Amino acid sequence: MERSWNVFVGTFEHSLDDKGRVVLPVTYRNHLNGQRGYISQWDLCLGVWTEEGFQDVAQRLTQKIREGQAPQEAMRAFSSNAHEVSADSQGRITIPQRLREFAGLDRDAVLIGAIDRIEIWNPERWTDQSSAADHSLVKAVTALGL
Template sequence: MVDGGGKWVYRAGQWGSKGGPVEGLVVMFVGTFEHSLDDKGRVVLPSTFRAQLADRGFLAQWDRCLGLWTEEGFSDAAERLTQRIRNGEVPQGALRAFAANAHEVRPDSQGRITIPQRLRDFAGLGRDAVVIGAIDRIEIWQTGRWTDQTELADDSLIQAVTALGL
């Protein structure tokens, strides 16, 4: 297990942690970290997440929070959304809204990203935030919303683990 969060990878049916990106391995973001936003709306990303973003990432509105993807992850999410539109599962405007509300971010030398005011407003972010790994993306939550979410998620996780026989 990666202590305090980290990168998990999957290859040939095996999960494990690795230091840094390795060709053929899928990046996994895991862990929960409490951080503060500064007066300019910047938040420090956990060091375990920074290397995976490389030069840039994409921040977008998500489920009551903000989602932050690697360039490849954002492209994959947009591709999956496009496919669901083609299949008639979601309306055409979904991709437009997803892209229009996205923002490219580049971590500075201290590992901070600037969150635009409109995205902070959407997520209800004030001074405090919770930065979590959500496997294929990073999520940035307002502390109270995260607390509410974890209470709901705990019950769902117990049901899923039981159903899977884990």
């Protein structure tokens, strides 16, 4: 059975409230279909996946560990820091304190769609990352002839 993709795209700037909650844009909430999702550490930011997307990443990471291409500690960090999330009636999800600290989130956040996941970035980190990402896209498009 082929997996149906939820496609997350776009960039949104939001503030965290005093309880560490951030509003998910309506388009992102629609892709979660009112279901639970999972949030965990990812790169220099936080990743939010649908349940199916989270299982897919966990399976791929498990395979890389079995093949000796990733350390077991990677799975420990990914799974032990993961939390189940679901949007409340106002579209907010709560980001646990430990994950806010990892991502350097204080008051403001940038939420970006990364096709199969939502990424939540510290605004300064995102500014640095987005410049590098723009350059990487140009190189990839040119090299792949897209």
